[in-house]
Amino acid sequence: DAGVIQSPRHEVTEMGQEVTLRCKPISGHNSLFWYRQTMMRGLELLIYFNNNVPIDDSGMPEDRFSAKMPNASFSTLKIQPSEPRDSAVYFCASSTKQETQYFGPGTRLLVL
Amino acid sequence: AQTVTQSQPEMSVQEAETVTLSCTYDTSESDYYLFWYKQPPSRQMILVIRQEAYKQQNATENRFSVNFQKAAKSFSLKISDSQLGDAAMYFCAYLNAGNMLTFGGGTRLMVKP
Numbered sequence: 001d002a003g004v005i006q007s008p009r010h011e012v013t014e015m016g017q018e019v020t021l022r023c024k025p026i027s028g029h030n031s032l033f034w035y036r037q038t039m040m041r042g043l044e045l046l047i048y049f050n051n052n053v054p055i056d057d058s059g060m061p062e063d064r065f066s067a068k069m070p071n072a073s074f075s076t077l078k079i080q081p082s083e084p085r086d087s088a089v090y091f092c093a094s095s096t097k098q099e100t101q102y103f104g105p106g107t108r109l110l111v112l
Numbered sequence: 113a114q115t116v117t118q119s120q121p122e123m124s125v126q127e128a129e130t131v132t133l134s135c136t137y138d139t140s141e142s143d144y145y146l147f148w149y150k151q152p153p154s155r156q157m158i159l160v161i162r163q164e165a166y167k168q169q170n171a172t173e174n175r176f177s178v179n180f181q182k183a184a185k186s187f188s189l190k191i192s193d194s195q196l197g198d199a200a201m202y203f204c205a206y207l208n209a210g211n212m213l214t215f216g217g218g219t220r221l222m223v224k225p
Binding site for chain 2: 037043045048050089108
């Protein structure tokens with residue numbers, strides 16, 4: 001079975017540019033999570049979807065960040081405009097309710 | 113809100129020896145799940161082991177086992193017969209009733225040949 005798929009794996013962009021990260025959850029999983037990992041703050045939950053509906057977005061840093069889940073097999077995390085402090089590894093994870101979360105390989109974002 | 117604490121930023125172990133990584137958590141919930149994830153240099157987050165709070169029996173997965181002490185809110189990971197491939201960051205994580213994970217700060221495990 002395919003695991004969680006994320007694209008791109010690496011992204012280098014300049015400050016002010018729009019960045020879109022993509023995620024395909026494991027088929028049959030109805031919960032999807034976006035995390036950010038930095039040296040300073042560790043692993044942080046940004047947003048949690050259940051059945052395509054955002055349940056908790058309290059971890060989204062500010063209005064520059066937005067996330068969508070138009071259907072059960074696709075989600076995006078968008079940063080507009082990007083800033084150097086957004087440089088991090090962004091993970092997508094999926095699960096069924098109250099079960100193990102399985103993580104994608106991550107997207108390493110560098111904003112210059 | 114729950115908190116997860118890993119008090120050992122770094123640990124080292126000799127190949128083939130046993131090492132224990134510590135984790136404590138704070139919660140007022142009675143029903144929850146606990147996990148250990150491994151993150152090698154590739155950055156992939158890999159599930160190592162999972163424990164349901166309602167189960168008294170400690171979970172085991174091959175060379176990996178946990179010591180779950182619910183009253184003490186402690187959840188340590190024991191790695192037996194350590195191998196070079198076990199070198200990684202290890203994260204303890206708590207899953208609450210709202211289906212959200214909280215991670216500890218991680219422990220970097222080094223394995224000496």
